Amino acid sequence: MSIHWSAPIGFLLFFGFQFRLVGWLVLAAIILIHEAGHAFLVRRFSLVVYSIVLTGTGGECTWAGHATPTQRAIIAWGGVLAQVPLLLLGLALGALLPPKAPALVVEAETTLVSVNVMLIAFNLLPIPALDGWHAWRVFAPSNIGSLWTTIRRASLRKRARELEDEMAQLVRNRKVR
Numbered sequence: 001m002s003i004h005w006s007a008p009i010g011f012l013l014f015f016g017f018q019f020r021l022v023g024w025l026v027l028a029a030i031i032l033i034h035e036a037g038h039a040f041l042v043r044r045f046s047l048v049v050y051s052i053v054l055t056g057t058g059g060e061c062t063w064a065g066h067a068t069p070t071q072r073a074i075i076a077w078g079g080v081l082a083q084v085p086l087l088l089l090g091l092a093l094g095a096l097l098p099p100k101a102p103a104l105v106v107e108a109e110t111t112l113v114s115v116n117v118m119l120i121a122f123n124l125l126p127i128p129a130l131d132g133w134h135a136w137r138v139f140a141p142s143n144i145g146s147l148w149t150t151i152r153r154a155s156l157r158k159r160a161r162e163l164e165d166e167m168a169q170l171v172r173n174r175k176v177r
Contacts, residue, residue: 034083048064072134072137079131
């Protein structure tokens with residue numbers, strides 16, 4: 001994980017040329033968690049993650065491997081789905097805030113909710129450079145069957161790993177006796 005030199009410039013532009021430490025930190029966390037959501041699914045499909053970079057235009061998860069169109073769409077959804085817990089945290093924080101809450105807490109809550117929703121909506125636009133370009137393809141009629149197969153295979157791979165671990169444990173236990 002790294003921070004590109006353009007990140008502070010992008011954050012300055014995003015926050016209207018104001019240095020807002022809490023807003024910047026929360027925005028950075030949102031972007032990094034978004035990219036970690038992609039990376040998690042890339043690894044779940046046994047592909048290789050090279051890097052996660054925070055940039056002036058957001059973030060970038062660089063990965064390699066042969067992904068089916070359905071896997072690519074699922075990976076695209078991973079970013080915005082990873083943002084949802086932060087959105088829920090912000091909503092809970094907003095519900096619990098007293099009327100005269102400290103400004104820094106209000107800024108964190110605002111970033112977790114308003115900025116997060118804006119980033120989710122923007123990312124899901126079906127524009128080639130954004131996640132929405134691939135994400136919405138998962139709902140194409142030709143991909144529904146492939147989606148089910150992908151989910152089923154991932155489940156079967158997980159169960160196979162569990163069985164391998166159980167078998168290895170049994171072999172270790174047998175050698176101990």
